[in-house]
Amino acid sequence: MFRNKIFYFLVIWGLGSFLFFYKLGNLPLLDPDEPRYAEVAREMAETKDLLIPHFNYEIRLKKPPLFYWLIFISFKIFGINEFSARFPSALSALGGVILTYLIGANLFAPFSGFLSSLILVTSLEYLILSRLAITDMVLCFFFLSSIFSFIKYTKGKKKIFLYFFWISLALSFLTKGPVGLLPLLVIFVFSLYTRDFSLFKELFTGSISAFLIFLFLSLFWYLLLIFKFGSSEMLNLFYEETLERFLKGYIHREPLFYFLPILLIGFFPWTVFLPWLNRVSLHQKLLLIWWGVVFTFFSLSRSKVPTYVISLFPCLSIILGSFWNEVFSQRIKYLGRKLSFSMVFLFLSMIFLWGGAKIFLQKKYGLMLPREAVYPLIFSLMIFLFFVFKRKPLFVFMSALSLSLFSLIFFYRLFAVDLGNLRSTRALIFSLKEKIKKEDILIAYRFSKPSLVFYSQHKIIFLQNQEELLNYLGKKDKRIWILTDTPGVE
Secondary structure (H helix, E strand, O other), X not given: OHHHHXXXXXXXXXXXXXXXXXXXXXXXXXXXXXXXXXXXHHHHHHHOOOOOOEEOOEEOOOOOOHHHHHHHHHHHHHOOOHHHHHHHHHHHHHHHXXXXXXXXXXXXXXXXXXXXXXXXXXOHHHHHHOOOOOOHHHHHHHHHHHHHHHHHHHHHOOHHHHHHHHHHHHHHHHHHHHHHHHHHHHHHXXXXXHOOOHHHHHHHHOOHHHHHHHHHHHHHHHHHHHHHHOHHHHHHHXXXXXXXHHHOOOOOEOOXXXXXXXXXXXXXXXXXXXXXXXXXXXXXXXHHHHHHHHHHHHHHOOEOOHHHHXXXXXXXXXXXXXXXXXXXXXXXXXXXXXHHHHHHHHHHHHHHHHHHHHHHHHHHHOOOOOHHHHHHHHHHHHHHHHHHHOOOHHHHHHHHHHHHHHHHHHHHHHHHHHHHHHOOOHHHHHHHOOOOOOOOEEEEEOOOOOHHHHXXXXXXXXXXXXXXXXXXXXXXXXXXXXXXXXXXXX
């Protein structure tokens, strides 16, 4: 058993390390979010002010500081570059896969946890977000750490896991604010469902010192800002970035069921096996409540972004891992029919995704699919035809795993560089950087790209209308650079 666990860990660590870290710094930081987070961390290093985040040399308090601090530390270790900016996300993704294994192993069996981790590491959205310098993957890691600590505490009542739970929750809060407390809501709803609040109460009363550590870690930065800027300004900011975003959705407003297609596509290729999840144990009820609480919470929010539901993918992976464990144990009825349906659906899904990618890339970015782009379709057809003659569960599982890896690696090799250049200004700035002097003025006219700030390491003046531009030009006597992608500017 111990040797099996070592083998599972090595496979998880090796596959995750390859997928998350290989050529992590090759692509430029993609607008708008990646260079914004990276630039805040870079300005922390430049100004040596770790308390007050700045972007474009102006105070930016919209997000708590932990993610900025993690990138700052990465910059200090690896230097200021794309790899360093993405390193915290990639490391958190690897930690999330390991935690997924541990949760699955504790709720079901080590082999179930192993399958869960393989499913997660090859699911589409999780793999993509692992390679982006945004907060969501770090938040997901602390979410999983909180859930794992709660599960371990329920089994052995060891107080050390209460400390892990509250510290994870505090760091989650310090990553993205109140939404980081969602694990606590999951546990509360689970207690409500089981009509047993004893464990929920023990989280608070089992170790007062652990709870006090949580209060200190989660609130100290906010209290320092209140002391510096005043309570009214901080409360207004807190309202705008939490309640107003949730209730009114002043940006990214989407319909109620926006996340359903996000989950179906983001969990590809494993989505095709979800219809067979009809057996619910008590442990799975915790997972289903986890899924239901997170999905409902973000669906009710008026502001929606695909990355918000990243913590649902480990949950689905653990549930599906327990299903595949039963498949390999031959405890599933009508297995042949279910796997046949899944393989048909997998092949049809590949055709749908291939067509959707072709239309999206052509309309949004003007990229045409080369002939080589049909290879994933050919590969999926070969898998489907082979399955017709050899209906084995292990073959189906490995087919989904290999199809995911093949498609993602192939897509990366074909389009990643072009998409990176279209979603970043790195090439533009690098072509000008030797000519731009420190005292020059840089104006971005109708060109709101945060990557301009990160790659130029220069204050950028963002202007939106031509009158503002002309007025600004008339008042300045320094050399001015105008950066724009708007045609017809005179």
